[in-house]
Amino acid sequence: MEIGKIYATIATQTMRPEARPSIKQRLAKGIGSAKCTALEKGIVQPASWILSIPANRWAENVARAQSLEWAPGVREKITEAAKKGYVVMFVSNHCSDQEAVEEALPIAEAVEQMNAILPQEKQIEDVAMVTANSLREGGQRIGERIIFEGLRRRFLKKHHIRPVFTTTPGDHENRGIEEKPGEFASTLGGLMKNGRHGIFIYPEGSIRGGKINRATGKRFGTQLFRQDSVTAQISMLRRRYKTEVVVVTLSTWGAWDVFDHTNSRAPIKTVGKALIGSSIPQVVRTVVGSAWTTDEEPIASMITQEASLKKADKGKVIEGFLGVVIVSDLPREQQGVYAPMI
Numbered sequence: 001m002e003i004g005k006i007y008a009t010i011a012t013q014t015m016r017p018e019a020r021p022s023i024k025q026r027l028a029k030g031i032g033s034a035k036c037t038a039l040e041k042g043i044v045q046p047a048s049w050i051l052s053i054p055a056n057r058w059a060e061n062v063a064r065a066q067s068l069e070w071a072p073g074v075r076e077k078i079t080e081a082a083k084k085g086y087v088v089m090f091v092s093n094h095c096s097d098q099e100a101v102e103e104a105l106p107i108a109e110a111v112e113q114m115n116a117i118l119p120q121e122k123q124i125e126d127v128a129m130v131t132a133n134s135l136r137e138g139g140q141r142i143g144e145r146i147i148f149e150g151l152r153r154r155f156l157k158k159h160h161i162r163p164v165f166t167t168t169p170g171d172h173e174n175r176g177i178e179e180k181p182g183e184f185a186s187t188l189g190g191l192m193k194n195g196r197h198g199i200f201i202y203p204e205g206s207i208r209g210g211k212i213n214r215a216t217g218k219r220f221g222t223q224l225f226r227q228d229s230v231t232a233q234i235s236m237l238r239r240r241y242k243t244e245v246v247v248v249t250l251s252t253w254g255a256w257d258v259f260d261h262t263n264s265r266a267p268i269k270t271v272g273k274a275l276i277g278s279s280i281p282q283v284v285r286t287v288v289g290s291a292w293t294t295d296e297e298p299i300a301s302m303i304t305q306e307a308s309l310k311k312a313d314k315g316k317v318i319e320g321f322l323g324v325v326i327v328s329d330l331p332r333e334q335q336g337v338y339a340p341m342i
Contacts (some may be wrong), residue, residue, distance in 0.1 A: 043142060048149035054275055055150040061274040062098075062258055063105045066284040070106070071329075074248065075113060077291035081246035082114035086293060087237050088198035089247050090127065091230055093222050093326050095210025095334070096255035097144065098284075100129065101151070103250050104159035106288050107200065110248060111160040126162035127198040128188055141264060161200065164188050188236075199237070203229040203319055209336055210255065212262045219256070221336025225323050228315025231306055234294060244295045249322060250288055251329035257283035287329040 048055075081088065090107055092099065107127055115123045152163060188199070203225035213220050230247075237245050259266045273280040292299045302317045309317075320338075327335035 044145050044149060047146045048153075051146060052150040052154060055147055056154045058271065058274045059101045059104075059151055059155040061280060062270075062284075063101050065274070065280045065282055066102045066105070066286055067282045068102075068106060068286050068288075070288045071290060074288050074291045077293070078110050078113055078246060078248065079117065081244075081291070081293055082117050084244070085122065086244045086246045087241065088114065088124070088127070089230075089233065089237070089245050090198070090200040090250055091247060091322055091326070092200075092202055092250035092252060093209065093330065093334075094202040094204040094207055095219070095222075095253060096207055096259055096261055097148075098255040098259040099252045100156070100161070101258075102252055102255060102284050102286050103200075104156060104161055106250065106286060107161060108159035110288075111198070123196060124160065124198060125196045126157075126160050127200045128164040129156075129161050129200040130202065131163035131165050143264075162197075199233060201230060201233065203322070205229065207261050209334070210261060218333065221334050222323065222327050222330065222338055224337050225319035227319065229319060230322060231315040231318045234303070234318070238294065244293055247292045247294070247299065247322070248288065249290045249292075249326050249329075250286060251326050252284065252286045253330055253334050254284040289329045290325050 078088070088110065090103070090110075092103060111124045111127060118124070156163070204223045205226045206223065209220050209222045211220055212218065234245050234247070237243070256262070257267065258270055270280055270283065294300060294303060298321065299318065302321060305317055306314055323338040327338040332339065
């Protein structure tokens with residue numbers, strides 16, 4: 001694969017306009033807002049405490065049942081970056097919210113590998129996972145919110161993942177959640193102040209890629225990464241903390257076989273086996289495919305190129321490149337907009 005030619009072509013694409021909210025979604029805005037507080041206090045929080053133990057047991061078993069692969073040289077690159085004090089950033093495709101469970105495992109392994117050589121005062125505490133505000137303020141299905149809250153307290157924390165919330169375009173346009181400019185940057189900035197945190201990003205910003213296209217009967221495949229979703233964070237980290245970043249790519253597929261957002265259902269057999277023990281089918285595969293530091297090629301040249309672009313074009317080059325790298329470890333049918341143009 002000629003990555004250079006492919007990412008250069010993709011980087012010039014314009015962002016797909018957001019689909020207009022349906023009438024049902026518009027009507028649901030007011031209802032969802034009114035119910036949010038009552039649901040949170042009366043159902044979500046109590047249920048998440050009650051279900052915490054089985055939910056975390058299930059998550060641990062599902063994560064360890066996956067097929068997990070590390071590409072050659074990635075571990076060495078992470079160790080080298082840790083020695084230099086670089087910030088770690090994980091970037092992944094996004095076909096199901098379920099992926100956070102599987103990807104928690106390699107993220108924790110990477111963090112613990114870096115901590116093994118870092119002095120005590122520089123040990124990485126958490127990796128800030130960019131998370132849709134609708135999981136905190138309502139808008140997403142109540143069952144998903146209950147499980148999320150249960151996993152946030154134990155499973156995600158154990159694996160060094162800390163959700164940091166931001167109002168996504170989907171939250172604002174489809175769920176009526178008020179945008180809070182600067183909230184995410186402020187929260188992340190507070191976490192990164194002591195230099196003991198990393199960051200985890202889903203640049204697609206939605207799970208559309210894992211949903212089934214009713215017209216074709218096939219899943220949509222990887223979507224175009226949101227402009228500046230990665231580049232802006234790299235720039236912020238380098239500027240504020242005077243350090244470079246090691247970007248680690250994760251490629252995951254099959255998570256819809258644990259929880260399919262097309263039907264909002266989880267296969268009963270998989271759930272049952274995961275609750276009982278770890279002998280469940282390997283339906284999910286995750287590849288830790290590459291690690292790139294921002295002071296070496298090809299990322300260094302892309303950062304320079306980004307600096308010379310007009311504001312409207314900034315934040316496409318690195319996103320395009322990472323999109324191609326990530327889908328190179330996905331099956332052809334799941335590569336979506338980054339599939340090789342033959």
